[in-house]
Amino acid sequence: MSFPVVDKLVLQNNPDFALLHGKLTNVLLNADGSTKEDAGARQRRQVKDELDKRRLKAAKQHILTRAIATATPEQNSQPQHQQKGRFSGGRTHKSQQHQQADVAEPLIDIVLLLPSLVDQTQQQQLSPAAATLLMTSDPLANLDALLPDLAALLTTQLRSSALSLARIANPTTNPSYLHRHIASLAQSHKTLCDAASAARLSLASARLRTLASLVDLLALYSAGLTALIRALEAKHGVVARSVDLRSAEASLAAMHARFAAESTLHSSRAQIYTPRACGALSTYSAHLRDAKVRAGERVKVLSAELAGYGVGVDGGANKERTMREMARVYRDMARQMDDAKADLDRLHKG
Incomplete structure (x- = not known):
């Protein structure tokens, strides 16, 4: 196990950490991470x-x-x-x-x-x-x-x-x-092992450098996007603010119109539905309810009378026809009586 490699850019940007890292790697710890004062x-x-x-x-x-x-x-x-x-x-x-x-x-x-x-x-x-x-x-x-x-x-x-x-x-x-x-096989084996260890350390360093470069690249992209946004704001900011203000004004006008309509509605209701009119409407509503009850009772009475004449009951069809015929004869007699009275009135006048 070797001591982990730290990117030089991190050490440059963090002097306190660089000092601590130097003490750890040079004074307190060995290359494999073990302590020197054990x-x-x-x-x-x-x-x-x-x-x-x-x-x-x-x-x-x-x-x-x-x-x-x-x-x-x-x-x-x-x-x-x-x-x-x-x-x-x-x-x-x-x-x-x-x-x-x-x-x-x-x-x-x-x-x-x-x-x-x-x-x-x-x-x-x-x-x-x-x-x-x-x-x-x-x-x-x-x-x-x-x-x-x-x-x-x-x-x-x-x-x-x-x-x-x-x-x-x-x-x-x-x-x-x-x-x-x-x-020289032993020396060759040692050389290959040292080269492999150095390659692993170099790979770790390259990975850290790649990450640092990636961070720098992302920072550059962020700076570019920020500059682009600022340029767009400088070019189209006046128009955008004007449109924003006009839309805010239209929104306020719409809110004012809505509140005015609600106020007009409340005032119109107060003018039309006065306390006296509300009392009269309440009385008329009670009268309508009573009339509805009386009409229902009258319908029941008339239905009972019609049932007595055979209307609306089972087995009363003949009786109903007889009553209808009597009503027709009565209407004819009444018409004839009216005609006779009219003739008599003409005779008296003549």
Whole structure:
């Protein structure tokens, strides 16, 4: 964990914070954010060094185990026999092949056995009796005699792995010169790690600078919009204010007209509906209600009389026709009587 990077523009705009940041980064804190005045720093450093040693030992053990597990005795020994066969006779070549075959078989057994033995030794310690029995049995009983061949095999395997790492670390180097970079693999790894850390810090700084530039750009946009608004106000402000004032005047005139209409309505109502007129209207309303009640009662009486004449009741159709006929005859007789009276009056006058 590294100490976070602060933008220079922030430090320039905040002197107090810049002073505090300088004290923190130069006096009180380390580059990784830990304090410099810690009493347990020495103990932690010792623990860290011990942990690094353990890690280095475990890494070496893992590399050795991996090299043993991936070693191939046939590939390592075959070129040597082919090269020796070129300079020796057929009998010597055959004897070397026979001797190499005798050596390769126990070596293969040791190569196959050592990885599991190393892993088992890391996980669980063998008892002395088991270790003695294992070392006195084939193929480990011949380990001293086969140790040079095993060392050459592991050296070849480790060199092949180192060449692969050197090819990755130096992709532009001629493959025939890669062996020169094997000794500097640790330094190359450290350089790459430092470059990665520097790149991360540079990326963080670039992000902060980008944010600062974005803030400046937004400030410029805001200033531009403000200037544009001011220019528009300077150009069209008089007309806009005139229109605003005229609209306010029209609104006030409309409000005055509404209040005047309401006042006229109230005064007209007060002039028309005087207390005397209101009393007369109340009396007339009561008279109308009484007339309505009397009219209803009269309708009921007339309906009862019509029912007596068979009008509006079930089974009274004949009676209704008789009464209608009598009314017609009565009207005719009344008309005849009127005509007779008119004739008599003319005779008397004549």
